[in-house]
């Protein structure tokens with residue numbers, strides 16, 4: 320146990336981290352869906368922010384630049400055709416609908432996503448269509464199929480993306496790795512990216528809380544001269560609070576790298592290795608789990624999120640601080656070659672090819688579920704289930 324940061328400290332940290340975006344946007348959104356759009360509304364920019372990120376100046380675009388009437392006015396002649404209804408389709412689609420934009424969904428008829436879309440209130444023949452029909456009806460084609468499906472369906476989809484439409488992605492994957500995916504957009508359409516930095520479920524919950532997710536935006540092809548502006552508007556439309564400009568390449572490299580690294584693969588590997596050594600040395604499952612996962616997720620990681628690493632260190636005992644300071648560079652050195660190998664594997668397309676092969680299988684859902692069930696059955700996560708029952712908020 321490192322130490323117990325006081326609840327007061329935690330509360331202060333969380334307050335300090337509270338978002339500065341307008342809190343009322345989703346409430347405003349709900350009202351706006353039933354209010355007529357003001358025709359006298361003027362489309363003026365309030366400006367963008369240039370911020371100093373550790374000595375590097377970067378531009379950040381904020382939702383406040385797009386008050387709802389301006390957003391609705393800007394997109395009043397557009398139909399957002401959301402193709403695919405996985406986690407991003409759900410989050411982005413419902414947010415855009417609540418923001419009063421004209422949205423339709425296109426998915427395989429009677430598939431899992433069709434069923435999900437029906438549950439969320441999309442109406443067959445009005446706002447829910449088979450994929451091809453939705454693309455034909457849309458002006459902004461938001462390709463939110465799984466990355467493997469984007470490649471598999473491209474030959475059917477491409478001819479429907481006609482001149483003047485806008486092609487939108489939430490990942491640079493398909494176009495950047497075109498040698499493997501064969502996704503080459505038609506030359507006469509704008510191609511833009513809005514990539515929320517989080518799961519589609521978070522895209523939705525942050526929006527409903529009146530906050531907004533951080534997103535990356537980028538332009539691959541600007542035919543109209545307005546591609547970037549459209550990306551910024553759509554980022555707000557689907558629920559972003561702040562948008563950071565990048566390129567398709569940088570977005571896909573960093574995204575594939577991050578999720579395989581610290582965000583998912585790395586953290587599972589690190590948790591498991593630490594737990595395993597504790598167990599080999601005679602510690603009980605509960606002790607090993609508490610010292611590895613529970614304290615991390617419930618106590619210390621939120622402090623890093625709120626105010627940074629030094630803040631978390633300072634919230635812990637001097638004994639913990641001394642030891643962590645000594646061991647951090649050792650872990651860094653041991654991990655650097657792994658991260659170098661990972662980045663190379665991302666950039667040279669190895670990760671893309673693996674993903675296309677695996678997720679392109681007919682059995683991709685079952686195959687993924689089988690491997691995830693293996694994780695679920697690892698002792699560390701079985702121990703975790705019992706530990707979680709002891710939390711005050713747990714309901715039997």
Ligand SMILES: NC(=O)c1ccc[n+]([C@@H]2O[C@H](COP(=O)([O-])OP(=O)(O)OC[C@H]3O[C@@H](n4cnc5c(N)ncnc54)[C@H](OP(=O)(O)O)[C@@H]3O)[C@@H](O)[C@H]2O)c1
Pocket residue numbers: 402403404405406407408426427430431432433462463464465466468471472489490492514515516517518519
């Ligand atoms: N999830 C995230 O955290 C996240 C974050 C940022 C960006 N993104 C990006 O957002 C995009 C969508 O990701 P996602 O996670 O929301 O979706 P996903 O779960 O990867 O994909 C689900 C959708 O793809 C459809 N699909 C799969 N195979 C198909 C096929 N052969 N033909 C037609 N449809 C098929 C599914 O329809 P059925 O139900 O009919 O199979 C479902 O609607 C991707 O580019 C992803 O990289 C995801």
